[in-house]
Amino acid sequence: MTDAEITLTVNGKAVEATVAPRMLLIHFLRDQLRLTGPHIGCDTSHCGACTVDLDGKSVKSCTVFAVQADGAEITTIEGIAAPDGTLHALQEGFREMHGLQCGFCTPGMITRAYRLLQENPDPSEDEIRAGIAGNLCRCTGYQNIVKAIQHAAAKLAEAPSQEAAE
Numbered sequence: 001m002t003d004a005e006i007t008l009t010v011n012g013k014a015v016e017a018t019v020a021p022r023m024l025l026i027h028f029l030r031d032q033l034r035l036t037g038p039h040i041g042c043d044t045s046h047c048g049a050c051t052v053d054l055d056g057k058s059v060k061s062c063t064v065f066a067v068q069a070d071g072a073e074i075t076t077i078e079g080i081a082a083p084d085g086t087l088h089a090l091q092e093g094f095r096e097m098h099g100l101q102c103g104f105c106t107p108g109m110i111t112r113a114y115r116l117l118q119e120n121p122d123p124s125e126d127e128i129r130a131g132i133a134g135n136l137c138r139c140t141g142y143q144n145i146v147k148a149i150q151h152a153a154a155k156l157a158e159a160p161s162q163e164a165a166e
């Protein structure tokens with residue numbers, strides 16, 4: 001099969017690229033666009049380390065071909081902070097509440113939580129746990145991740161304009 005031309009928006013920037021039809025979105029983001037925030041933890045769609053936001057949905061980018069993202073709008077962890085570098089409430093929450101240890105799951109976890117808080121701005125603890133069920137963390141036991149997301153939800157309720165770069 002011949003290579004395909006795709007155009008998409010990644011973290012607010014227009015991107016045009018030529019990709020092999022078999023290239024996975026995670027490899028396109030990491031290897032071609034050099035966005036190495038989304039991680040590869042399993043390649044079998046279990047861990048969620050590769051989570052990105054695609055047209056308003058959390059997607060495991062190891063389960064999507066780059067060609068399927070043609071025309072899409074994608075946000076990765078690199079696009080979560082404000083353009084001036086001010087951390088998003090979720091990033092601040094993970095820092096303040098010690099929501100990470102090794103950090104390997106964190107980009108995917110924050111990107112998932114970013115969409116979760118738009119789906120449900122005031123989630124209960126159970127809803128947070130259900131909402132991040134597709135994202136595995138080997139280090140934290142999840143307790144502080146839940147606290148970090150609660151911290152961010154409270155912050156965003158005070159200043160909703162910080163909610164999204166959408």
Ligand code: FES
Pocket residue numbers: 039040041042043044045046047048049050051060061062063
């Ligand atoms: S690398 Fe995609 S789910 Fe694990």
Ligand code: FES
Pocket residue numbers: 099100101102103104105106136137138139140
């Ligand atoms: S902080 Fe290590 S895997 Fe989550």
